[in-house]
Amino acid sequence: MFAKKxxxxxxxxxxxxxxxxxxxxxxxxxxxxxxxxEPTIPEDPGDNDDDPLNPNSQDINYENAVTxxxxxxxxxxxxxxxxxxxxxxxxxxxxxxxxxxxNTEINYILSGITNNGSVKIYGETPFGLIxxxxxxxxxxxxxINIQSKQKASLTIIDNTNNRLFDNEEYxxxxxxxxxxxxxxxxxxxxGGNGSLEIRGKNRHSLCSDGALTIRxxxxxxxxxxxxxxxxxxxxxxxxxxxTIRSAGDGIDTGEPINITGGEINITTTGxxxxxxxxxxxISINTSDAITVTVYGNASKGFNSxxxxxxxxxxxxxxxGGDAIWEEDExxxxxxxxxxxxxxxxxxxxxxxxxxxxxxxKGINVEGTLTINDGTVYVTTTGNQFVYDRNNDTAAKAxxxxxxxxxxxxxxxxxxxxxxxxxxxxxxxxxxxxxxxxIEAYDDCINASDHIQIDGGNIYCNSxxxxxxxxxxxxxxxxxxxxxxxxxxxxxxxxxxxxxxxFSITGGxxxxxxxxxxxxxxxxxxxxxxxxxxxxxxxxxEIIRIQSTSDGSEVLTFRLPKTYNRLNILFSSPLLESNTxxxxxxxxxxxxxxDFYGLYTGATYSGGTSAGSFTTGSAQGSVSTVGSSGGF
Numbered sequence: 001m002f003a004k005k006x007x008x009x010x011x012x013x014x015x016x017x018x019x020x021x022x023x024x025x026x027x028x029x030x031x032x033x034x035x036x037x038e039p040t041i042p043e044d045p046g047d048n049d050d051d052p053l054n055p056n057s058q059d060i061n062y063e064n065a066v067t068x069x070x071x072x073x074x075x076x077x078x079x080x081x082x083x084x085x086x087x088x089x090x091x092x093x094x095x096x097x098x099x100x101x102x103n104t105e106i107n108y109i110l111s112g113i114t115n116n117g118s119v120k121i122y123g124e125t126p127f128g129l130i131x132x133x134x135x136x137x138x139x140x141x142x143x144i145n146i147q148s149k150q151k152a153s154l155t156i157i158d159n160t161n162n163r164l165f166d167n168e169e170y171x172x173x174x175x176x177x178x179x180x181x182x183x184x185x186x187x188x189x190x191g192g193n194g195s196l197e198i199r200g201k202n203r204h205s206l207c208s209d210g211a212l213t214i215r216x217x218x219x220x221x222x223x224x225x226x227x228x229x230x231x232x233x234x235x236x237x238x239x240x241x242x243t244i245r246s247a248g249d250g251i252d253t254g255e256p257i258n259i260t261g262g263e264i265n266i267t268t269t270g271x272x273x274x275x276x277x278x279x280x281x282i283s284i285n286t287s288d289a290i291t292v293t294v295y296g297n298a299s300k301g302f303n304s305x306x307x308x309x310x311x312x313x314x315x316x317x318x319x320g321g322d323a324i325w326e327e328d329e330x331x332x333x334x335x336x337x338x339x340x341x342x343x344x345x346x347x348x349x350x351x352x353x354x355x356x357x358x359x360x361k362g363i364n365v366e367g368t369l370t371i372n373d374g375t376v377y378v379t380t381t382g383n384q385f386v387y388d389r390n391n392d393t394a395a396k397a398x399x400x401x402x403x404x405x406x407x408x409x410x411x412x413x414x415x416x417x418x419x420x421x422x423x424x425x426x427x428x429x430x431x432x433x434x435x436x437x438i439e440a441y442d443d444c445i446n447a448s449d450h451i452q453i454d455g456g457n458i459y460c461n462s463x464x465x466x467x468x469x470x471x472x473x474x475x476x477x478x479x480x481x482x483x484x485x486x487x488x489x490x491x492x493x494x495x496x497x498x499x500x501x502f503s504i505t506g507g508x509x510x511x512x513x514x515x516x517x518x519x520x521x522x523x524x525x526x527x528x529x530x531x532x533x534x535x536x537x538x539x540x541e542i543i544r545i546q547s548t549s550d551g552s553e554v555l556t557f558r559l560p561k562t563y564n565r566l567n568i569l570f571s572s573p574l575l576e577s578n579t580x581x582x583x584x585x586x587x588x589x590x591x592x593x594d595f596y597g598l599y600t601g602a603t604y605s606g607g608t609s610a611g612s613f614t615t616g617s618a619q620g621s622v623s624t625v626g627s628s629g630g631f
Contacts, residue, residue: 039354039379041318044269044295045245047223051197055133056160057111062130064104068095068119070112070134081106093117094138099148101125110134123148130155131196135163138181140171146184147176149210156194156217163197168225170202180207180230187233189213190240200224205246207231211255214262216240227252228266234280237262244268250275250292256306257282259313264290271296271324272333274303275317281342284349285311297321297357298333307367308340310374313349323359323385323393332385332393336361337378343367343402346409348374359385359393362413369400369425371434373408383417394419397440404447405430406456413438421446422460429470431456431479437596443469444483451497453507455479459596460494461560462486467511470497474519476571478506482596484560485513493518495569504528504571504620510598511569512559518567526620530571533583534626535610538564540585544604545570548580548612556589556604558597577617583625585610 057069066086069076075093079086085101093114099106099122107128110119118138121127129144129152136143143164146152156162166181177185181200187210195218198205205224206212211233221228221244228244229235234255243265244250250266250273251257257278266275275292276282282304284290290313292301301317302308317337326333337353338344344365351374353362362378363369380395397413397420398404404425411434413422422440423429429447432454438444444460444467445451451470460467460483467483468474474497483494494511495502497519505527511518521530531545539562545555554574559566575581584607592602611625 039356039381041293041295041320041354041356045267047245050163050222051161051195051220053113053135053163054161055111055113055135057133058157058160060109060130060132060157062107062109062128065107065109066097067109067111070110070114070117070136072113075114075117095119097121097123099123099125099127110136118143118145120145121148121152123150126151126153128153128155130157131160131162131192131194132157133160133162137165139167140169142166142170142178142181142183144182145178146186148184149186151187151189151210152184154188154190156190156192156196158193160194161197162194165199166202168201177209180204182206184208184210186210187212189215190217190219191215192217194218195220197222200226200228204228204230204248208233211235212253214238214240214242219243221245224248229253231255234258235278236260237264246270246273248273249277252277254279256280259284259286259290261286261288263288264292266292268294268299269296270299271321272298274300276301277303279305281306282308283311284309284313284315286313289314289316291316293318293320294335295320297335298324299335300339301337301353303339305341307342308338308344310346310349310351312347315349315351317351317353319353319355319360320357321360322357322382325387325391332359332387332391334359334361334364334385334393336364338363338365340365340367344369344400346371346374346376348372350375351377353378355380355395356382358382358395360395361399362397363399364396365400365402367400368402369398369404371406371409371411375410377412379414380420381416382420384419394421394442396420396424397422397438399424401426403428403430405432406434406436407432408434410435411437413440413444415440415442417441428452430454431458443467445469446471448472450474453477453479453481457595458482460484462492464488465492466496466513467494468496470500473497473501473503475503476505476507476509479508480595480598481507481509481511482560482598483511485511485518487514487561487563493567493569495519501525504530506573507571508573508598509569509571510555510557512563513567514563514565518569520569521571521620521622523618523620523622526622528571528573528619529575529577529615530569530622531575531613532622532624533566533568533570533611534624535566535585537566537585537610538562540566542585542587542589542607543568544584544587544607545581546584548582553604554581556592556599556602558589558594558599560597575615577615580612580614582612583610584608
């Protein structure tokens with residue numbers, strides 16, 4: 001079941017001490033927004049037609065310039081260095097440039113159209129390559145082939161359209177590499193405000209055996225048989241508009257990827273076709289938008305074998321592929337929005353991930369995962385992937401093998417199929433602040449060793465399992481925590497840490513479940529009083545707890561779901577020592593402020609008494625009303 005409504009938290013940093021104050025402005029507010037039951041990724045746009053090629057060549061002035069102008073009647077060459085170190089061989093519009101110049105940076109200016117041509121450059125010094133309204137198609141190899149290991153500065157002249165095509169078959173020369181429509185042995189730096197369309201029919205579209213830097217330009221890689229961009233060294237993008245559609249990876253590099261600007265749109269279609277892939281780190285700090293969609297099985301939006309750092313950015317990731325069985329690895333491989341082999345850090349930004357394939361992951365981190373601020377919204381709609389009776393994998397929204405820490409920000413999670421968990425750490429999961437809203441099919445929050453909640457506003461609602469589940473110990477020192485376990489499984493609770501130590505020293509905590517598996521706080525280590533309330537009254541909608549002596553409000557709560565048999569854990573600093581309280585069920589609520597069913601300043605009336613209790617004198621005492629026996 002996928003939730004029909006999501007709630008976005010609008011107020012940040014609400015402290016425990018303010019939650020039940022007299023002012024209604026001090027409680028977090030929620031806003032209901034309609035969303036589709038089954039979100040889907042965009043349809044594959046396919047292989048779009050070529051843009052009209054209007055060369056728009058201009059009169060431009062460059063020092064030390066060599067011009068090559070293609071036309072239907074041949075090639076016009078202006079080479080002032082003909083006798084001074086630059087030789088140009090014209091083989092029926094296939095140009096071979098050999099430069100022996102060592103003390104001057106030559107600028108090669110290309111213009112005009114050829115349907116059977118190319119440009120190959122040899123040299124020992126850095127040079128400039130200027131596209132001034134040119135279209136080059138090479139039926140037998142790269143359109144531009146730079147055999148120099150020196151840096152090439154590529155300028156796309158403003159207001160010009162340029163195009164580079166290759167073909168499916170290449171004719172190779174022994175001893176020379178050629179892997180792409182635009183290939184360079186050395187570094188490439190791209191600037192200018194013109195447009196460049198590239199199609200790579202044989203292998204890659206844009207490839208450097210060095211590094212690639214994109215500072216500006218409208219670069220549209222419309223087709224790539226393998227990677228759209230492939231480099232041995234790093235990729236840096238600081239501006240421009242980059243659009244890639246590829247069967248392989250969108251961007252694949254052996255060194256770091258650093259993005260500080262530029263709008264980026266990447267679509268990949270092949271199995272294990274990752275949008276951005278690197279053997280090192282990924283760093284993003286940009287005010288521009290990044291949108292990636294990967295359709296292939298086991299494909300990742302961002303795939304880093306190093307660290308991933310998001311400092312700023314507006315990022316949308318869609319993954320549509322199913323998990324696969326890797327025979328060589330003897331393991332499953334899932335699609336993921338972000339796959340990080342080391343540590344992931346989110347300092348700020350907006351990150352939206354949708355995964356629709358079986359076994360798909362939103363965020364999958366092998367190291368630690370830390371969120372300090374920003375907005376993270378992860379949705380998975382895929383079911384389990386089952387290879388055989390011993391090998392399967394479920395969809396998960398956010399998962400880390402190491403410690404997972406949330407210090408701030410707004411995190412919204414939705415999962416909707418078998419065993420799909422929301423927020424999971426295979427070690428310790430810590431929340432010190434932020435707004436967290438999770439609706440999950442399986443556990444909303446799960447950790448193998450320990451869960452520590454020191455603050456924040458947390459709402460968890462599980463369809464079939466626990467709201468919060470620690471396989472080890474659990475400590476809550478502050479924050480607002482609302483956790484609803486399954487209504488269909490009486491053995492799953494709102495908050496569960498098996499029979500391990502459960503300490504409550506602060507915070508407002510409400511856990512609801514269907515039976516006796518909800519954990520009871522450990523009185524000897526807790527410093528805040530708690531209540532365990534059990535009732536066999538079916539379909540309770542509202543719980544009210546108030547002082548027996550003066551009727552003052554301690555809890556007014558509308559349950560997020562109804563239970564045939566109900567178990568509630570409630571803990572609050574408002575529970576005073578040696579004080580009598582009365583529990584009411586049913587009734588009506590009007591006015592006040594609503595935080596996921598938790599009301600402040602509301603008017604309550606018409607309930608039915610369901611029991612009473614008197615708190616103990618010890619700070620960590622636990623009162624019990626009703627029996628869970630037979631649940």
